[in-house]
Amino acid sequence: MQPILDISDLRKSYGDGFEALKGINLQIEAGEIIALLGPNGAGKTTLISTICGITTATSGAVTVGGHDTIRDYRAARAMIGLVPQEINLEPFEKVINTVRFSRGLFGKSPDEAALERILRQLSLWDKRDSQIRALSGGMKRRVLIAKALSHEPRLLFLDEPTAGVDVELRKDMWEIVSALKEDGVTIVLTTHYIEEAEAIADRIGVIAKGELLLVEDKASLMARMGQKQLDVQLSAPLEAIPPLLAKYNLTLCDDNQTLTYSYDTRAERTGITKLLSDVSAAGLVLRDVLTRQSSLEDIFVGLVHEEKEPS
Numbered sequence: 001m002q003p004i005l006d007i008s009d010l011r012k013s014y015g016d017g018f019e020a021l022k023g024i025n026l027q028i029e030a031g032e033i034i035a036l037l038g039p040n041g042a043g044k045t046t047l048i049s050t051i052c053g054i055t056t057a058t059s060g061a062v063t064v065g066g067h068d069t070i071r072d073y074r075a076a077r078a079m080i081g082l083v084p085q086e087i088n089l090e091p092f093e094k095v096i097n098t099v100r101f102s103r104g105l106f107g108k109s110p111d112e113a114a115l116e117r118i119l120r121q122l123s124l125w126d127k128r129d130s131q132i133r134a135l136s137g138g139m140k141r142r143v144l145i146a147k148a149l150s151h152e153p154r155l156l157f158l159d160e161p162t163a164g165v166d167v168e169l170r171k172d173m174w175e176i177v178s179a180l181k182e183d184g185v186t187i188v189l190t191t192h193y194i195e196e197a198e199a200i201a202d203r204i205g206v207i208a209k210g211e212l213l214l215v216e217d218k219a220s221l222m223a224r225m226g227q228k229q230l231d232v233q234l235s236a237p238l239e240a241i242p243p244l245l246a247k248y249n250l251t252l253c254d255d256n257q258t259l260t261y262s263y264d265t266r267a268e269r270t271g272i273t274k275l276l277s278d279v280s281a282a283g284l285v286l287r288d289v290l291t292r293q294s295s296l297e298d299i300f301v302g303l304v305h306e307e308k309e310p311s
């Protein structure tokens, strides 16, 4: 099946020569939620702006639903909704007029039923005649989403939808995103929050210094997180792993005194009991044991760190 979004070798250098995107390749299937995680300045906003035609790419190509975002800009843009980071609403305008106006900007014919459906979906229907300035911060964010949905796009970009919002509002936002997915909208969101990516994304991309360092199914990332390491510290150094312990796939650390064993915390049997009894049967004396777990955060920090300080 043709991906709804296809980005190939996308590069962006700003006027001062700074390369904000260094050859991004990414395909997104219809109906997915993908979270792009990255530190400040990684290039997330630049990537979204380039796809949406707000910024011009230096080279590379992007298609949305098969439409090239440059040659076939209108058709591509009509399929995209963008929820920007900043709240940029007209304070004296009524909610419904704001959303109606956005729809008009895309040249879509008026459709009051569509507006009602969007406003109801975002729990804004009761507020349709309120002025924007009278709304809470959370409601204003909902209006931004309603505006982005006003022309019924198939692909929605949310640029840091929960930056600086409280925990309750963040959860609200996550529910909205899940409901949109149920409706068949494909969602790309950028975030600094690892737990946000964990909570709602199907796939996670890590971006740093203009490069996409990893794109992976959340499930397989979680499987990596399920891996734990057991460090068995011995009272004396070893020359090599004894043959009796060969079957455990152990690593002997640089100090020659620590054996590391990886296991899956979710497996029925971790093999730890048997390992420890075989360690003793091999005549080794334990000094200490400790366990470590790699989290998505470790994976993320490790990747971004490697990128910052290439060895």
Ligand SMILES: Nc1ncnc2c1ncn2[C@@H]1O[C@H](COP(=O)(O)OP(=O)(O)OP(=O)(O)O)[C@@H](O)[C@H]1O
Residues within 6 Å of the ligand: 014, 015, 016, 018, 020, 038, 039, 040, 041, 042, 043, 044, 045, 046, 047
């Ligand atoms: N108009 C511009 N001119 C020059 N450099 C720019 C411009 N816009 C962005 N940059 C630079 O490009 C890099 C990527 O910025 P971008 O806003 O895309 O990052 P981001 O990942 O969205 O960061 P944040 O999480 O802080 O929003 C940054 O180093 C930024 O300073």
